[in-house]
Amino acid sequence: MLDILLPTLIFAALALAALGAWRRVRLWRRGRASKVAFLRGLAAMPRRYLVDLHHVVARDKVMANTHVATAGGFVAALGLAVIVHGLGLAEGMLGWLLLAASATMFAGSLFVVRRRRNPPARLSKGPWMRLPKSLMAFSLGIFVVTLPAVGVLPSGFSQGVGGWLVALLLAGVVAWGLAELVVGMTWGGPMKHAFAGALHLAFHRRPERFADTQHGGYPSTGLKALDLDDTEAPLGVGQPTDFTWNQLLGFDACVQCGRCEAVCPAFAAGQPLNPKKLIQDMVVGMAGGSDAGYAGSPYPSQGLEDRPVGEHQGSPHGPIVAPASTKDGKALVDAETLWSCTTCRACVEECPMMIEHVDAIVDMRRHLTLEDGATPGKGAEVIDNLIATDNPGGFDPGGRLNWAADLELPLMADVERAEVLLWLGDGVFDMRNQRTLRALVKVLRAAGVDFAVLGNEERDSGDVARRLGDEATFQSLARRNIATLSQYRFECIVTCDPHSFHVLKNEYGAFYPPGQESSYPVWHHSTFINQLIESGRLRLAPGQASRVTYHDPCYLGRYNGEYEAPRAVLKALGVELVEMQRSGYRSRCCGGGGGAPITDVPGKQRIPDMRMGDVRETQAEQVVVGCPQCTAMFEGVVPPTGDEEVAVKDIAEMVAVALDTTPAATLAPRDASTPQATEEVMS
Amino acid sequence: MQPEVTTMPALEVTVLVSVGRHPLTGRARRADQDARGVELARSLTDAEVRLLHAGERDVSSDAALRGYLGMGFTELSLLEQPEGADVLPALAEILDETSPQLVITGERAERGEGSGLLPYLLAERLGWPLVSGLAAVESVEDGVATLLQALPRGQRRRLKVRLPAIVTVDNAAPTPRQSAYGPARRGTFETTAGPVSDDEEWAAWQVQPARQRPKRLKIVKAASARDRFKAAAAKAEGGGGQVLTDVTPEQGAEAILTLLREEDVLR
Numbered sequence: 001m002l003d004i005l006l007p008t009l010i011f012a013a014l015a016l017a018a019l020g021a022w023r024r025v026r027l028w029r030r031g032r033a034s035k036v037a038f039l040r041g042l043a044a045m046p047r048r049y050l051v052d053l054h055h056v057v058a059r060d061k062v063m064a065n066t067h068v069a070t071a072g073g074f075v076a077a078l079g080l081a082v083i084v085h086g087l088g089l090a091e092g093m094l095g096w097l098l099l100a101a102s103a104t105m106f107a108g109s110l111f112v113v114r115r116r117r118n119p120p121a122r123l124s125k126g127p128w129m130r131l132p133k134s135l136m137a138f139s140l141g142i143f144v145v146t147l148p149a150v151g152v153l154p155s156g157f158s159q160g161v162g163g164w165l166v167a168l169l170l171a172g173v174v175a176w177g178l179a180e181l182v183v184g185m186t187w188g189g190p191m192k193h194a195f196a197g198a199l200h201l202a203f204h205r206r207p208e209r210f211a212d213t214q215h216g217g218y219p220s221t222g223l224k225a226l227d228l229d230d231t232e233a234p235l236g237v238g239q240p241t242d243f244t245w246n247q248l249l250g251f252d253a254c255v256q257c258g259r260c261e262a263v264c265p266a267f268a269a270g271q272p273l274n275p276k277k278l279i280q281d282m283v284v285g286m287a288g289g290s291d292a293g294y295a296g297s298p299y300p301s302q303g304l305e306d307r308p309v310g311e312h313q314g315s316p317h318g319p320i321v322a323p324a325s326t327k328d329g330k331a332l333v334d335a336e337t338l339w340s341c342t343t344c345r346a347c348v349e350e351c352p353m354m355i356e357h358v359d360a361i362v363d364m365r366r367h368l369t370l371e372d373g374a375t376p377g378k379g380a381e382v383i384d385n386l387i388a389t390d391n392p393g394g395f396d397p398g399g400r401l402n403w404a405a406d407l408e409l410p411l412m413a414d415v416e417r418a419e420v421l422l423w424l425g426d427g428v429f430d431m432r433n434q435r436t437l438r439a440l441v442k443v444l445r446a447a448g449v450d451f452a453v454l455g456n457e458e459r460d461s462g463d464v465a466r467r468l469g470d471e472a473t474f475q476s477l478a479r480r481n482i483a484t485l486s487q488y489r490f491e492c493i494v495t496c497d498p499h500s501f502h503v504l505k506n507e508y509g510a511f512y513p514p515g516q517e518s519s520y521p522v523w524h525h526s527t528f529i530n531q532l533i534e535s536g537r538l539r540l541a542p543g544q545a546s547r548v549t550y551h552d553p554c555y556l557g558r559y560n561g562e563y564e565a566p567r568a569v570l571k572a573l574g575v576e577l578v579e580m581q582r583s584g585y586r587s588r589c590c591g592g593g594g595g596a597p598i599t600d601v602p603g604k605q606r607i608p609d610m611r612m613g614d615v616r617e618t619q620a621e622q623v624v625v626g627c628p629q630c631t632a633m634f635e636g637v638v639p640p641t642g643d644e645e646v647a648v649k650d651i652a653e654m655v656a657v658a659l660d661t662t663p664a665a666t667l668a669p670r671d672a673s674t675p676q677a678t679e680e681v682m683s
Numbered sequence: 684m685q686p687e688v689t690t691m692p693a694l695e696v697t698v699l700v701s702v703g704r705h706p707l708t709g710r711a712r713r714a715d716q717d718a719r720g721v722e723l724a725r726s727l728t729d730a731e732v733r734l735l736h737a738g739e740r741d742v743s744s745d746a747a748l749r750g751y752l753g754m755g756f757t758e759l760s761l762l763e764q765p766e767g768a769d770v771l772p773a774l775a776e777i778l779d780e781t782s783p784q785l786v787i788t789g790e791r792a793e794r795g796e797g798s799g800l801l802p803y804l805l806a807e808r809l810g811w812p813l814v815s816g817l818a819a820v821e822s823v824e825d826g827v828a829t830l831l832q833a834l835p836r837g838q839r840r841r842l843k844v845r846l847p848a849i850v851t852v853d854n855a856a857p858t859p860r861q862s863a864y865g866p867a868r869r870g871t872f873e874t875t876a877g878p879v880s881d882d883e884e885w886a887a888w889q890v891q892p893a894r895q896r897p898k899r900l901k902i903v904k905a906a907s908a909r910d911r912f913k914a915a916a917a918k919a920e921g922g923g924g925q926v927l928t929d930v931t932p933e934q935g936a937e938a939i940l941t942l943l944r945e946e947d948v949l950r
Binding site: 231234235369370371372373374375379380383384387388389394395396397470472 | 705707708710712753754755860861862863864865866868869
């Protein structure tokens, strides 16, 4: 009886799964073309899964082991079941191996059951709640039907009326397991993540993010350039099929674990964004339908009741964001959802399925800005300013060096070559950041660094324009900056703005004229100062006995993997460093990135307030930052009544006040006549 | 631009757009007031809006004019004129030809002569009424437009004017929408040749950058916040002047003529 039923069930399930896979692949193929190394991707997939993916999953040890047991057991059990039961080859070890595999899977599924008893809010419910039962059904069913094959149970146990019933029951249990775990894999059940996830790893849009981690580098984080020369292609993503096919595949890989939701600053602030829901919405759009089936946390709604699910719907060729002309228009997602993102990459960093949320969000923003002209808040004004004055504030570009009138900064236009090109950034127009810049200049002079600035030749790096979706303005700024940079000779660029740092280091490469490429390293000032300290060029007089905490800027940490240098500098300063609960790669955004302060989507609380709450928990006297945006956001936070204000200091300012300026210790500055070298920095 | 409603013919609107100049950097851009005019036209229901520019054409002016296309237009009519030409005859001719019902334009251009006289000369030549400083077009019914004119300090005056008419907008008009790169790039220029008349006077003029003159400080001697507020919000003191009501047009014209003679405007 079972001899006939089991092979039928197994091969029927495999056939159905193949049919589902074909249908799913057709859905993905509706997306735009994207070049991938097909075979090399497939070959690299196991390694990407076992190393890169597991590296992320292993941050939660219990879940990692659970997944190893369950998934490993399942893959082994399914493969062996096809041989043992499907083909009837139970000789020798095979049956026993199958028993071991299904037992391992069963053990794993017990942990899944435990996890689902009181699931944390970030986990999706709905069909995911039945998954542990399906896992148990499959593993138990396969285990029991394998017992006769290895001779533990007499092979005739399913004879007679009672035996028939037992056989039918067992076949039913196995069928349930097969339906969920094999058929459901390609027909949209919770197990879809295994099928789509494996292919997503193979055909990832950023294959370099895997390669880099092997070589001790940092994953690729620069945004992909939009091809503006193609005048026919719509700009950005306006409908689900405007994504590339492997982006659509990536959305399907989502396992709805909600790790992104747990770390998203916009979600925590009650802004209408939940990265997990956004990815699910994209899946809904790709397949067509409404979001009513979504069973996780919805988008928050500015501290009011959450936005209900079921009101939004989409189709592969329908708009993602409803055009402004349709009144109370609802399409797949609301525009505020896309504009709430600070591009902090916390979600991407946490995603075990390696989904690129930020890429998708910026792609959709590109459409809103470039095609619809619908950048909200002050976005349109900022973009107009960038076009007209090359800086987001609309300041006179001829006044970029007004803050340094007394510093006599050497201009690249005059000296033409220098050891360091000091990239000042748009902070030159901000009085707070001018203090940081003065401190940095003082530090560089104390170390005798031969540096020069571009002065009025410098333009905005284009970071804000790009995150607001205005790729055209970004590329224009990038190309003009590159043309300026290529006129001069320098060994490296140093900047105190992590946003400029990231753009110069990771995003300008694509815009060099053919035959040219960037030939210089770019350093954040914390890295450079650390190099100066390590090489002995900069002497510090330790003895600042203060308790400080350090806030990792997203564009320095998660985007560029620099966590160590600022901490090393603080150590050299001799201050007591207390870490916030969320620091390093899990640092929480200040709320200042991605144009979020410009689009200003309301929430129930502000992101910088939450981060300053983290700072206060450490009872530090000062919070040290390395980013003008973070400084501005934190200084805008009003402390709760009764609390003392926590000082916000840039790391350059910390170093500038600790310089060892005793004559014996100071290296002679190259230009000893400038009195600024010993000038006190205002603070 | 919008689908026509079968019952009523669409209101034909032409917006005169010019190449602007950013006050700080001098880069060509869509002129602010003209863009407000376009926005005003876009907000009219059942309007068929046409953009018209008369002037020379080069790379920077192209980019600036595309700024208007980016507000949601597929084409812009371009009357190509050489540098230094008087665009008035050409504009008057094409407006006479196409006979739109409403012509919207900014108060004055951001580059070139920028005298602000063009709308007046155009109205004179076409014999159409002109309303300056518009804040909104409230409605258009049976060939009569109800307009809201902006007066100083947020005051508004409702006017009715028979179409066709020329209206100018200033900063009281709605802020222009964002110009989107995609439509701006795809939009086309429909070039028409118009009559060219050289502006001989302009050719003889000497043009130099304006020198910034010091601003006279307004000294408010106020003891309290209330006084300061009153001083800030006070209406400009109109010395003299008279309000004439219930007079015949002849009497009104006589009074105006007398005033102009007194002020030495007419001699």
